[in-house]
Amino acid sequence: MRPRVLTSTLLSASRLYTTATSSATCRATHALIPSNLVKTCAPLTTRTFSTSSTRSNTPSTPSTPITMAASSATLLEAFKxxxxxxxxxxELPIPKEKVTSIVQENLIQIPSSFNSQSNRVLVLYGAEHDKLWDITSEVLKPLVPAESWDATAARNAGFKAGAGTVLFFIDTTVVSGMQEKFALYKDRFPTWAEHSTAMLQFAAWTTLEAEGLGANLQHYNPLIDERVAAEWNIPAHWQLTAQLVFGGKAGEAGPKDALPLEQTFKVAGA
Structure with a gap:
């Protein structure tokens, strides 16, 4: 049986499910979230937001009160x-096997253009994870100015301090095969493959954090590509795109700024 991805997209479940109902939304919610975590359930959750015209540490949100299904609200809470x-x-808050299952399920469920399924993944734990960041330091040291090395080394040590890394790849043979099969869209398939790997990275990051892990996304490709391929027997046609470092949370996330929606969002026809 495939594991449920959103076992803990529940960060705010206790706030969202407060009254009993037998609606279809409630039944759908119980299908996503274990019954032992949801005692009663409200079909709709109303949340009121305000919009600021200035940049702030709080992401811009709609100024008009919105009502959404409880399951949608829970997803948005996980995204936030x-x-x-x-x-x-x-110190992982969940077993390694559960981390692996979550990443696998994301890999299965994330869409790709024409269902081409170009995403590939390698998950490293323990000594294998440590080895990746040792390799990264070895590759970077000759390239980084001496006066900047201490900061770079400290940054890599922070990644190594984590429990594991998810490496994301694009199978370029899939992309070239789609280009041959659908010549009209030949120029678009590389971009569409990037879209799919980006969605996978976001989904894995979000669902792992929903389980209580901390994570950060890095991009040391293509500098480390050859060493990674040699060390873990990665096929030459797997193109490395990102590295998601994860582990137990040993500190807090920093502030996050967001531009006001007036600068970033438009709507027509509403």
Whole structure:
């Protein structure tokens, strides 16, 4: 049986489910969230937001009160909770097997253009994770100015302090095969593959943090590509795109700024 991805997209479940109902929304919610965590359930959750015209540490949100299904509100809470945690340790709040299952389920469920399924993943734990960041330091040291090395080394040590890393790849043979099969869209398939790997990275990051882990996303490709391929027998046609470092939270996430919606959002026809 495939594991449920959103076992803990529940950061705010106790706030969202407060009254009993037998609606379809309630039944759908129970299908997503274990029954032992949801005692009663409200079909709709109303949340009021305010919009500021100035930049702030709080992301801009709609000024008009909105009503959404409880399951949608829970997803949005999980999206908001996803942050960059750089202070990590090796104490995972859930078993490694559960981490693996969550990443696997995300890999299965994330969409790709024409269902091409171009995403590939390698998960490293323990000594293998440590080895990745030792390799990264070895690759970077000749390239980084001497006066900047201490800061770079400290940053890499912070990644190594985590419990594991998810490495994301694109299978370029899938992309080239789609280009041959659908010549009209030849120029678009590389971009669409990037879209899919980005969605996978976001989904894995969000669901792991919903389980209580901390994580941050890094991009040391292509500098480390050859060493990674040699060390873990990665096929030459797997193109490394990102590295998601995860572990127990040893500190808090930093502030997050967001531009006001007036600068970033438009709507027509409403």
């Amino acid at each position: 909770a996803r942050r960059s945690f750089y202070q990590l340790n090796k």
